[in-house]
Amino acid sequence: MRKKSSAGDGNEPEGPSAPAKGSANDLHPEHPRRHKRRTPDEFEGIQVNYCKNPHCTNFGVPINKKSAYGTNAYKIVASGKGMPQGYCNACSEHFPLKSNQGIHEELSRMMKALKPAATPPSCPNTSCQNHGVEVSQGKDFYSSFGITNSGSQRYKCKACKKTFSVSSRPQTRQRLSHKNKTIFTLIVNKAPIRRMAEIADMDVKTVYAKIDFIHRQCMAFAQNRESQLSKTGFKRLYISVDHQDYVINWIRREDKRNTVVTAVASAENTTQYIFAMHLNFDSLVDAMSVEVDAIQRCDQSLPTPYRRYARLWTQADYENSVKIAKTAKSKKSLTGAIESAYLAAEQRDDIESPDEITSAEKLPELGMQVHSEYTLYPTSCI
Ligand SMILES: [Zn+2]
Numbered sequence: 001m002r003k004k005s006s007a008g009d010g011n012e013p014e015g016p017s018a019p020a021k022g023s024a025n026d027l028h029p030e031h032p033r034r035h036k037r038r039t040p041d042e043f044e045g046i047q048v049n050y051c052k053n054p055h056c057t058n059f060g061v062p063i064n065k066k067s068a069y070g071t072n073a074y075k076i077v078a079s080g081k082g083m084p085q086g087y088c089n090a091c092s093e094h095f096p097l098k099s100n101q102g103i104h105e106e107l108s109r110m111m112k113a114l115k116p117a118a119t120p121p122s123c124p125n126t127s128c129q130n131h132g133v134e135v136s137q138g139k140d141f142y143s144s145f146g147i148t149n150s151g152s153q154r155y156k157c158k159a160c161k162k163t164f165s166v167s168s169r170p171q172t173r174q175r176l177s178h179k180n181k182t183i184f185t186l187i188v189n190k191a192p193i194r195r196m197a198e199i200a201d202m203d204v205k206t207v208y209a210k211i212d213f214i215h216r217q218c219m220a221f222a223q224n225r226e227s228q229l230s231k232t233g234f235k236r237l238y239i240s241v242d243h244q245d246y247v248i249n250w251i252r253r254e255d256k257r258n259t260v261v262t263a264v265a266s267a268e269n270t271t272q273y274i275f276a277m278h279l280n281f282d283s284l285v286d287a288m289s290v291e292v293d294a295i296q297r298c299d300q301s302l303p304t305p306y307r308r309y310a311r312l313w314t315q316a317d318y319e320n321s322v323k324i325a326k327t328a329k330s331k332k333s334l335t336g337a338i339e340s341a342y343l344a345a346e347q348r349d350d351i352e353s354p355d356e357i358t359s360a361e362k363l364p365e366l367g368m369q370v371h372s373e374y375t376l377y378p379t380s381c382i
């Protein structure tokens with residue numbers, strides 16, 4: 001399926017969606033000429049805007065580079081409101097433009113999981129000269145000072161003379177650690193939370209605490225294994241990618257809209273090793289401060305690939321998506337439903353973007369949802 005488009009002169013978005021020249025409202029406060037940029041800037045060596053047709057001579061040729069013949073390999077044409085797209089002069093394929101900074105942000109978020117979560121233990125006294133000096137540095141800095149009741153090693157700092165303990169077991173402070181295996185088995189067998197509580201004979205709050213603990217352990221396990229991958233000399237890997245939608249239950253009776261997130265799974269074909277399940281959800285972003293900053297910098301007035309927050313689903317994106325979903329009225333018959341699904345897809349400004357949010361759904365209460373194509377792109381870089 002391809003969006004209709006009008007050919008431009010290759011220098012800036014054309015058609016009804018192009019910003020009016022000289023209109024003060026369309027100018028970015030920090031970068032007044034920003035909307036006139038021809039292509040999204042390369043960011044930290046990332047440039048994903050190129051022809052995606054593997055049979056084309058422009059395949060992989062970055063959009064901001066001239067072709068071998070010294071002419072432009074691409075034109076920029078308009079796809080919809082605030083949505084410029086690339087047009088390949090060699091094979092006539094269109095491709096939506098993406099923010100390279102947004103893809104870099106998403107790649108960094110994914111790579112963070114491969115870094116050790118906890119900093120190595122050192123003297124906790126921030127004003128002490130040994131603060132930040134790992135206990136593994138030995139006797140010059142610390143002396144052993146017995147074992148705590150929970151079995152953790154206690155140290156005495158030789159600089160500030162204070163003592164502190166370092167937990168050696170991840171299960172420290174767990175009274176029901178023997179039930180971790182049962183809960184893990186119930187999770188992988190998709191047992192509902194209340195059934196888990198019943199079978200393991202514990203309250204729901206403890207079940208949630210155990211899920212958090214198991215999640216931390218799984219992440220540490222994956223981190224330990226996968227941080228070694230870059231040192232392994234693979235000849236060639238064949239990786240299959242798929243995605244699944246997860247419907248998250250409402251948490252307040254007054255608002256029964258669900259949140260739907262998408263996970264991208266990457267598996268190695270021969271060994272069937274699952275590299276990762278990447279969720280289009282960033283738990284560390286503060287939605288309120290992003291929304292305020294986006295309004296202050298007039299982010300929404302820019303074409304989507306040039307926005308500072310191109311990666312994230314803002315409230316304005318949400319309202320726009322709900323409006324589009326409403327115009328494609330749902331029909332009761334099967335063919336009617338298929339027709340309206342196609343109609344909704346046709347009306348999307350970015351055909352590459354698979355997620356659309358309807359009025360029956362809402363954005364997450366905490367953190368921010370990521371436009372799922374931004375989660376998909378970095379999986380091909382890792
Ligand atoms: Zn091409």
Ligand SMILES: [Zn+2]
Binds near residue numbers: 123125128129130160
């Ligand atoms: Zn100290």
